[in-house]
Amino acid sequence: MPLHALKARPSAPVPALLVLEDGRTFRGESFGAKGETFGEAVFSTGMSGYQETLTDPSYHRQVVVMTAPHVGNTGMNDEDPESRQIWVAGYVVRDPSRVSSNWRAQRTLDDELAEQGVVGISGIDTRALTRHLRERGAMRVGISTLETDPEKLLAKVTASAEMSGANLxxxxxxxxxxxxxxxxxxxxxxxxxxxxxxxxxxxxxxxxxxxxxxxxxxxxxxxxxxxxxxxxxxxxxxxxxxxxxxxxxxxxxxxxxxxxxxxxxxxxxxxxxxxxxxxxxxxxxxxxxxxxxxxxxxxxxxxxxxxxxxxxxxxxxxxxxxxxxxxxxxxxxxxxxxxxxxxxxxxxxxxxxxxxxxxxxxxxxxxxxxxxxxxxxxxxxxxxxxxxxxxxxxxxxxxx
CATH class of the missing domain: 3.40.50.880 (Class I glutamine amidotransferase (GATase) domain)
Structure with a gap:
């Protein structure tokens, strides 16, 4: 398959759960690695540049919510990373691209997240989530493909570290x-x-x-x-x-x-x-x-x-x-x-x-x-x- 048209991995959808610190819950599908992750929920308004965002060390211990609905269109390459690895603690998108179409693409975003162990979630209403964070403020969050009970995941979220006071x-x-x-x-x-x-x-x-x-x-x-x-x-x-x-x-x-x-x-x-x-x-x-x-x-x-x-x-x-x-x-x-x-x-x-x-x-x-x-x-x-x-x-x- 030519590098400019990389298809996402064909697999059956895996349910994923997102729970905010105040109890707000979203259900979607796994995107990237399977497992659990915790961090501070923040949103990014950029419609492009997701590879630079993911590899920006300033996002360490943060779960990034993308406000742009379509993410992953241009895949991932080896020229654009801003550091040696992906630093985000988790990744939230509404509609991941089914095909990465760009002449520089070497792999899909989904594959790269999975390779680097970054747990994400897709298929949720990121507009509603962003509005919630704007009204209530940035807060701790958890994403899991292992836990299906929101109350149990919430307990783990409230036990996780806060960003205030963190020397990173x-x-x-x-x-x-x-x-x-x-x-x-x-x-x-x-x-x-x-x-x-x-x-x-x-x-x-x-x-x-x-x-x-x-x-x-x-x-x-x-x-x-x-x-x-x-x-x-x-x-x-x-x-x-x-x-x-x-x-x-x-x-x-x-x-x-x-x-x-x-x-x-x-x-x-x-x-x-x-x-x-x-x-x-x-x-x-x-x-x-x-x-x-x-x-x-x-x-x-x-x-x-x-x-x-x-x-x-x-x-x-x-x-x-x-x-x-x-x-x-x-x-x-x-x-x-x-x-x-x-x-x-x-x-x-x-x-x-x-x-x-x-x-x-x-x-x-x-x-x-x-x-x-x-x-x-x-x-x-x-x-x-x-x-x-x-x-x-x-x-x-x-x-x-």
């Missing part, structure tokens, strides 16, 4: 450091702390002449300084930022040394904590590839990719004095005014460090925020020269 970044981080070389002429060296990094992130930096040293989540300030970096980067990742201590202390030590910093997603939350702000859990979070965000430094609105259940508690209407400089909220979500970015400046107004809550690496899409990697390059260049960072400008990539 070390579980998804690289065990050993590695280097992603610059493409073309090397301009800068960056120490990147892997808290659940997506492969496209160092790739975006490498495209701009940055040699990226990816370090484990347990790295010390000595490990960072050992690579003689021009900048420090903290990646996305799973868990509660309030439960993270070591990485916050590392970041504070780097800020004291004046090392330029750029953080994404979890890296934004830890930047906020290092600057003295608190974090809080969102009711149901932002997940998908269609979230509108305003860059307050340029007044441009970007359509962005999100995956976060926590946010930084920083004031939108004023700057904040910190031991490291003056902090302002640089980006804000236009749906709910959640903080989506922070900037740290010196008393003369020069940019020292910044972060965003969303995913400018655009895996999968959109590309509106790719300019932030250029901003990081400009920041490191100005730091080397001892001159103010260049003002925000519209890049060729933005115009495209």
């Amino acid at each position: 970044s070390e579980a998804v981080s690289t065990p050993q450091s590695y280097v992603v070389p610059a493409i073309g002429t090397k301009r800068f060296t960056v120490a990147a702390l892997d808290l659940g990094i997506k492969e496209m992130t160092p790739q975006r930096m490498a495209e701009r002449g940055i040699e990226v040293h990816v370090l484990p989540a347990t790295a010390s300030i000595e490990d960072v300084l050992a690579v003689a970096p021009d900048g420090l980067f903290f990646s996305n990742g799973p868990g509660d930022p309030a439960a993270t201590v070591g990485q916050v202390e590392l970041l504070r030590e780097a800020l004291e040394r004046g090392l330029p910093y750029f953080g994404i997603c979890f890296g934004n939350q830890l930047f906020g904590r290092a600057l003295g702000f608190g974090t809080f859990k969102l009711k149901y979070g932002h997940r998908g590839i269609n979230q509108p965000v305003m860059d307050r430094t340029t007044r441009k609105v970007e359509v962005t990719a999100h995956n976060h259940g926590f946010a930084v508690d920083a004031p939108l209407d004023r700057d904040t004095e910190t031991p490291y400089g003056l902090v302002s909220v640089s980006h804000v979500c236009l749906n709910d005014d959640v903080v989506e970015g922070l900037e740290l400046r010196d008393p003369e107004g020069r940019l020292k460090s910044f972060s965003v809550q969303y995913h400018p690496e655009a895996a999968a899409g959109p590309h509106d925020a790719a300019y932030l990697f250029d901003r990081f390059s400009e920041l490191m260049a100005s730091s080397q020269a001892g001159t103010p960072a260049a003002p925000a400008t519209t890049t060729t990539e933005e115009q495209a």
